[in-house]
Amino acid sequence: MIYKTKPFKHQEDAVKRFVDAPYGALFCEMGTGKTKMVLDILQNADDIVDAVVIAPNGLHHNWAINEIPAHIAKPVEVYCWKGPIKTKKGKQDFTRFLNTTDKTRILLINVEALRTPTGYSTVNKFLETAQHEIHMIVDESTCIKNPKAIQTKKVLKLSEMANCKWILNGTPITQSPLDLFSQCKFLHKSALPYNTYTAFKHAFAVETTMTMGSRSFRKIIGYQNLEQLTKLLEPFSLRIEKKDCLDLPDKTFTKIAVELTPEQQRIYKTMKDDCLALLDSGSLVTTTIALTRIIKLHQILTGFITDDEGTEHPIDNNRIATLMQIAETTQPLVVFCAYRHNVKSVYDALAKKYGNHQVVTFSGNESNSQRNKAVKHFQNGLANFFIATSAAAKGLTLHRASTMVYYSNNYSLETRLQSQDRIHRIGQNNKCTYIDLVVPKTVDEAILTRLKQKKELSSMVLDDLIEIIK
Structure with missing residues (x-):
């Protein structure tokens, strides 16, 4: 097995279990290293792979900045979506990425972008150029829990082109067991023995008929057969909690x-340029003044700015x-x-x-x-x-x-x-x-x-x- 960072036992066991599997659900508590697990699965595949990572906005950047550099040992080409490609250099960079064939390619994109024609076509174009086994990963997979949502439908459509599929989440159920239907449907149409959401709901939800005026509707009042659902998940899922990881350090x-928003980037740059101008003029001469400027810059990064009168603006x-x-x-x-x-x-x-x-x-x-x-x-x-x-x-x-x-x-x-x-x-x-x-x-x-x-x-x-x- 190839590892850039030494795995804990539960991580190594997960990689060995899933490395040859066509799909899997890593329902692992935050702090147990599920991102490392899936990256180790990718780099221990038999050959070069092409991978798409879909995550909520902002988290896809974290894969590029922290996770991939920390855990991937093999040569890898990474492209991180930052919005529609408008510049000549941006188009050249993406074309070069698409034309890479001699090493693993990983495309990172936020799930919200798939609602747009440009975001969807970017992923589709990447998948169409793939010459190797295609892996698709949905991080924080509750982002596709709503089967009626546009982004869920787009992800499911794109997933038809993937050979191996993975979902990552800290817990299998956040609000309702019904959240699992479209997540499992993404993995494989036969992962669960229910073809429709309605059939799945009838199996695991308790409903009653409610009446308001002349209108009646069905309302979920509870859930049933959850032990059966757990057994259905077992063949392709892994549930790990921190308390079960005996070799984890006490503190992780x-x-x-x-990622900064465009407004934050503009305000931060202006403030930083002002600081550098003060430095050049010799005005930034005391520790107190310098520390005050650092605090103001930091506040911008956290989501607000304080004006000269002390008023805070979000x-x-x-x-x-x-x-x-x-x-x-x-x-x-x-x-x-x-x-x-x-x-x-x-x-x-x-x-x-x-x-x-x-x-x-x-x-x-x-x-x-x-x-x-x-x-x-x-x-x-x-x-x-x-x-x-x-x-x-x-x-x-x-x-x-x-x-x-x-x-x-x-x-x-x-x-x-x-x-x-x-x-x-x-x-x-x-x-x-x-x-x-x-x-x-x-x-x-x-x-x-x-x-x-x-x-x-x-x-x-x-x-x-x-x-x-x-």
Whole structure:
């Protein structure tokens, strides 16, 4: 077997099981390395392969930036969709990618793009040029759970050209067992013995007839035969939870790359250019001024900007969407934010989808009694999401969760280290996973790098801070 990074036993077992299979469902909890598993399956195929990875918007970039470089040992050509190809150079790059035949090709695209003619035709053109075994991967496969959705129909149509197909998800069922129908249909039309969604629903849903005025309709009130469904999934699925992975380290750290929106790119570039102009003029002469500029740049990356009067203005960003993808398959969840504005944005998004009662906050905006109530509600299972700032970094026990997301990093090393131990405490029975949302090649990444080097930004010398800005 070929591995670039040494696999844990559960990962190696998965590769051996599926390497010669035509399809499979990796229902593996976040932190167990399902992306590495499927990449190892690809690179241990008998020959060169052509692969399409379909993921929710933003996550497909993470494959290009973090996952493929970390885990693929063989020569590989990667093309990451960034929108319709308009420039001459862009067209040349894509043509060169299509003409590659001597090494594995991997096309990465967000599932939403398949709703558009250009996105769909890009994948179709790639598949038509394939000269090797075609693999198709859907990451966070609940994105195709709705059989009526346009993007689901497009994915199913494209999948007809693939030889091997894989779905990746942290949990097989997020809201309803019926979510599984179109995901399994993607893998193979005979993966489940039901030709239609209606037949599948009749087998596993309990329905009743409801009447409103002169109109009557069928409503799902529960589910049935779930043991039978589990047995149907067993031949082609793998379910792994962190608690079952005995060789996993107590703490696992992972980064998810977040792409800037055009508005963020414009504002960030303007702010960075202003900083460099100050540097050239000799105005950026103190550590305090440099640190202030870093904070302003960082705030833009996390989704807002503060004007000279101190008013905060939201900026369209992809960070929330990335977090929501994690939240869909990972609950309970602790989310740490560097800024109160982030706390509010995260709270609003989660509360809108899951209800106010499912989300609690712990920041400088609450009274002590409100904070204590938030911890109690979370630990007792009354809320599944705990959103906090550095105010929650010390002393709290939040070990009901085993996954923590750093939506935005505080630049204090002490805060980072202390916050990690909120879930890694006596009484924690699972391995702990820490996820950093990071915009590559920005101050976002520079801050995380310094924290990993155990450096306090506030105590760094001016030259170090200027290097971060550059």
